[in-house]
Amino acid sequence: MATTKKKVVQWEPVDIKAELLKQYPAKVARKRAKQILINEAQENSPPSEIVANVRTIPGIITMRGCTYAGCKGVIMGPTSDIVNLVHGPIGCSFYAWLTRRNQTSASGEKGENFIPYCMSTDMQDSDIIFGGEKKLAAAIQEAYDLFHPKAIAVFATCPVGLIGDDIHNVARQMKEKLGDCNVFAFSCEGYKGVSQSAGHHIANNQVFTHLVGKSETVKTDKYKINLLGEYNIGGDGFEIDRILKKCGITNIATFSGNSTYDQFASANQADLSCVMCHRSINYVADMLETKYGIPWVKINFIGAGATAKSLRKIARYFGDQELSDRVEAVIAEEMPDVEVARLDVYPRTQGKTVMIFVGGSRAHHYQELFNEMGMKTLSAGYEFGHRDDYEGRQVLPLKVDSDSRNIEEIHVEADPLLYRPRKTPEEMQALEENGLKFKEYEGLNPDMENGTIIIDDLNQYEAEKLVQLMKPDLFCAGIKEKYSIQKLGVPQKQLHSYDSGGPYAGFKGAVNFYQEIDRLVNSKVWGLMQAPWQENPELSATYVWE
Amino acid sequence: MLLRHTPKEISxxxxxxxxxxxxxxxxxxxxAALGIHGCLPHSHGSQGCCxxxxxxxxxxxxxxxxxxxxxxxEGSSVFGGQANLLxxxxNIFTVYNPEIIAIHTTCLSETIGDDLPQILKKSKDEGITPEGKMVIGAPTPSYVGSHVTGFSNMVKAMANMAEPVTKKNGKVNIIPGWVEPCDMEEIKRLAAIVGVDITLxxxxxxxxxxxxxxxxxxxxKGGTTVAELKGCGGAIGTLALGEWCSADAARLLDTKHKVPCRVLDMPFGLKATDRFVDALRTVGGTSVPEEISDERGQLVDMISDMHQYFYHKKVALVGDPDQLIAMTEFLVSIDMCPIHIVTGTSGKKFEKRIREITKDVPFPVNVKAWGDMFLLHQWIKNEPVDLLIGNTYCKYIARDEDLPLVRWGFPILDRQGHQYFPTVGYKGGLRILEKILSALLDRTDRDAPEEKFELVF
Known part of the structure; x- marks a missing residue:
């Protein structure tokens, strides 16, 4: 159907939900109904519950990927000086090779940068039959001999867990044998968990266990923070670091955009952890607090307003007038250019509508940017979020189901040597009373209007239906969804790795994003789809030469 | 340097x-499954593969x-994937309603030993596969062979759809191998001009x-229809283009339905296209019209016009076996010198064919099956080349070594045109030459000192 023509009938949210479920077999419809929520006012009533982080139904064309993708692709991919070695058949390593657009400058022009390399044990059928541990050990040795890296990370793919290769033992033995190379492994087989989210968890746990606190370099800068859950896609991290540096805030460790081994290893020395992507990393922030005494706050550098707010939040934590003044000066200096760009596009973007189905936090964060452009989010949801990402952290702890039970939880205690509370309980309380909320995230739902539709784990069929029924001006999802949406005549912005463009974080990123969205929703191409003879198929006059 | 850790010394x-x-x-x-009309491919494994x-x-x-x-x-990995697949x-037939589902396995379902034919039979017996619809399956364990093997296995499963026939239908099956959509179109165009009725x-x-x-x-609307596939056992012959991609399917039709087959090289470049067209007219019993001879003549014309820029230029190539064999032959035929040739797919036959084709190249030639781009890069560091041909990942080597690059193969993630402009056939040969020339001459222009900068080439 041609979606370029504006619809006449305005669909009610309940009817849209019914329409989305209509075609499904009864069992599927029952399950999906719990993952589709019509957002309601929440002032006096408890928030509506959404079912999230549950299995995708076989055969339903999902946007989701696997645990390995979350572990190797998302979390460990952006670190430049760790050799990532995938133990498995060739494909898994191949597909995660440079496809996430993680930019890096951390190790300089001559330093160690293994991101452009794709390494695999390329398991063959004999390895599946007789076991792959020897081949893995040999591959680690060969990687060491060639590159002499400070660390080698080993990733398990599906068959590794099934045939019972003990990758952790191989890693331990090789670490001992090599002496000056930290070798550690990730049991991130693709079938674990229900989405990439399980892989983030597995990756972060191992980083916490094998890397954090291992650095002997003492960081002496003022205002030291960790930036958790920022992956430097399209240079987002570069822009955030530019702003932080200008403010005099020292980002000692990003998990894991533009990161190095030493950044992870020094993370225990920060004064504050700032959580960007709540989904992929909130538990690391908790562990950093428990083990080392570092409090955490939720921040968001997507959106110019959100960036300013986040900077002020960090300044308030440190409670130093000099820092606050500098932050205000930076905001005052950066905002005029942002405003010029925003006001330039605003007349063309205002009133446009958008749908966002990405990630564990982006479907929320990017609404900031769209709000700044006067665009309304009609429908949104996460690909791999959990209930707390929708409804806020007050729903924690969540019930543990059989799929999440498989994912290792590590329990940490205060480190006898390195634990050092950054603030006294009284100071923390005073900050809280002053409006600085620690460990707080309210989730996506409260920020969306009444009557908007929130959908978890949206699939191909529902995406197509939604676009046909609600005719948004823009759809945001991943690369797999891009072209089927665009065939309908609706522009799609890839919001996982952007596929082109960026950065979109911070002040300069906001400007880039305004211009990118202006380009997309006002592109002439959407008006070129019909040929003259398709627009007017009937000849209304005869021509003289007939 | 992006690949700064690649040493020249080969270990x-x-x-x-x-x-x-x-x-x-x-x-x-x-x-391959996307080349069946009305087909939904299905990956029997964990979500990430798909x-x-x-x-x-x-x-x-x-x-x-x-x-x-x-x-x-994790549960299905322990207890088997039958319930998930059924x-x-x-769900697929209810929600998406394809004509046919083409299932391929993964390392996961192969390792746990899911029995695909048994599950498909159960699906049919229990009416989960609706009347008039089809489900086919191909075993594609990731730990055997490569993407080329998987393509071949699915094409074989397609050939296996052929039903017994009593009468020949006069058509010729052409199995094009892993080529671009426009290449498939070009093969159909050539067959139509030669006057052979084909099933591609x-x-x-x-x-x-x-x-x-x-x-x-x-x-x-595109794709080979289920009816055409069911009928391909009635063909008078099969031309399989590429030993690695297409031969298994052709041999299956030969064995099961007595459709005689010929395995040819993929029609990239002059000589391979010559053999293809010649085989086509032979099996189809037609004669080649002048139109085709003229197209061929145009390709020869361009080779002769631009020969000075090709002559004895050294080339490094990486890609898939069938494509590389034909491309190497083409390069040799225009007096270029392919000296480093790597495929990731295994096969002793590959190295043997390349050795034969390059036996008169006046430089030592490196060739490796089941090799990798790290090795190719090391070879280039030891013996530099004038041109690199391969997929998008080659751009990292090209940048570090300052080499002209022609993107050709799979995947191409950063340029356009491969889906629209064929490289098979004589017309495709022109396209390959155009790309090679542009890459070489752009470099010449870039590097020329002012006094040597030329208007005319």
């Missing part, structure tokens, strides 16, 4: 593959790639090079 590796020149079987099976294959194919074709997955969890088949399978033209019209259909 033996027995376990570590670095910068592969291949990927795994299922993606090839998925691509997501990765769809993403890579999407980035290469810039088109919707839809495929479903069995979404294995549920998937039911798979056929992704009209599927993966579709128009933007404001309409989306999950099953576009």
């Amino acid at each position: 033996e590796r027995s376990a570590l593959m670095i910068n592969p020149a291949k990927t795994c079987q299922p993606i090839g099976a998925m691509y 997501a990765y294959h769809r993403s890579t194919l999407t980035r290469h074709y810039k088109e919707p790639i839809v495929a479903a997955t069995s979404s294995f969890t 549920q998937a088949i039911d 399978f798979p056929d992704t033209s009209g599927v993966l090079n579709g128009p933007l019209s404001g309409e989306y259909t999950m099953f576009p």
Whole structure:
């Protein structure tokens, strides 16, 4: 159907939900109904519950990927000086090779940068039959001999867990044998968990266990923070670091955009952890607090307003007038250019509508940017979020189901040597009373209007239906969804790795994003789809030469 | 330098593959299945396989790639994937309603030993596969062969759809191998001009090079129909283009349905296209019209016009065996010198063929099957070349070594045109030459000192 023509009938949210479920077999419809929520006012009533982080139904064309993708692709991919070695058949390593657009400058022009390399044990059928541990050990040795890296990370793919290769033992033995190379492994087989989210968890746990606190370099800068859950896609991290540096805030460790081994290893020395992507990393922030005494706050550098707010939040934590003044000066200096760009596009973007189905936090964060452009989010949801990402952290702890039970939880205690509370309980309380909320995230739902539709784990069929029924001006999802949406005549912005463009974080990123969205929703191409003879198929006059 | 850790000195590796020149079987099976009309490919494994294959194919074709997955969890990995697959088949026919589902396995479902034929039989017996619909399956364990093997296995499963016939239908089967949608179109055009009625399978033209019209259909108009596949046992012959991609399917039709087959090289370049056209007219019993001879003459003309820029230029190549064999032959035929040739797919036959083709090249030639781009890069560091031909990943080598690069193969993630402008046939030969010339002459222009800068080439 041609979606370029504006619809006449305005669909009610309940009817849209019914329409989305209509075609499904009864069992599927029952399950999906719990993952589709019509957002309601929440002032006096408890928030509506959404079912999230549950299995995708076989055969339903999902946007989701696997645990390995979350572990190797998302979390460990952006670190430049760790050799990532995938133990498995060739494909898994191949597909995660440079496809996430993680930019890096951390190790300089001559330093160690293994991101452009794709390494695999390329398991063959004999390895599946007789076991792959020897081949893995040999591959680690060969990687060491060639590159002499400070660390080698080993990733398990599906068959590794099934045939019972003990990758952790191989890693331990090789670490001992090599002496000056930290070798550690990730049991991130693709079938674990229900989405990439399980892989983030597995990756972060191992980083916490094998890397954090291992650095002997003492960081002496003022205002030291960790930036958790920022992956430097399209240079987002570069822009955030530019702003932080200008403010005099020292980002000692990003998990894991533009990161190095030493950044992870020094993370225990920060004064504050700032959580960007709540989904992929909130538990690391908790562990950093428990083990080392570092409090955490939720921040968001997507959106110019959100960036300013986040900077002020960090300044308030440190409670130093000099820092606050500098932050205000930076905001005052950066905002005029942002405003010029925003006001330039605003007349063309205002009133446009958008749908966002990405990630564990982006479907929320990017609404900031769209709000700044006067665009309304009609429908949104996460690909791999959990209930707390929708409804806020007050729903924690969540019930543990059989799929999440498989994912290792590590329990940490205060480190006898390195634990050092950054603030006294009284100071923390005073900050809280002053409006600085620690460990707080309210989730996506409260920020969306009444009557908007929130959908978890949206699939191909529902995406197509939604676009046909609600005719948004823009759809945001991943690369797999891009072209089927665009065939309908609706522009799609890839919001996982952007596929082109960026950065979109911070002040300069906001400007880039305004211009990118202006380009997309006002592109002439959407008006070129019909040929003259398709627009007017009937000849209304005869021509003289007939 | 982006590949700054690649040393010039080559050391033996027995376990570590670095910068592969291949990927795994299922993606090839998925691509082949998209060449069946009304088909939904299905990945019997965990979600990530399907997501990765769809993403890579999407980035290469810039088109919707839809495929479903069995979404294995830890439980299904322990207890077997039958329940997931049956549920998937039911959901797919109810929600998406394809004509046919083409299932491929993964390392996961192969390792646990899921019995695909038994599950498909159960699906049929229990009515989960509706009357008049089809489900086919191909085993594609990722730990055997490469994406090329997976493609071949799915094409074989397509040939296996052929039903017994009593009467020949006069058509000729052409199995094009892993080529672009436009290449498939070009093969159909050539066959039509030669006057041979063909069944081409798979056929992704009209599927993966579709128009933007404001309409989306999950099953576009292109693709070999189920009826055509069922009827391909009635053909008078099969031309399989490429030993690695296409021969197994052709031999299956020969064995099962007595359709005689010939395995040819893929028709890239002059000589391979000559053999293809000659075989086509022989099996079809037609004569080649002047139109084709003229196209051929144009290609020869361009070779002669620009020969000075090709002569004795050294080339490094990486890609898939069938494509590389034909391309190496083409380069040798225009007096270029392919000196480093790597494929990620295994096969002693590959090295042997390349050795034969390059035996008169006046330089030492390196060739390796089951090699990787790390090795290719090291070879280039030891013996520099004038041109590099391969997929998008080659741009890292090209940048570091300051080499002209012609993107050709799979995947191409950063340039356009491969889906629209064929490189098979004589016309395709012109396109290859145009690309090579542009790469070489752009470099000449870039590097020329002012006093040597030329207007005319």
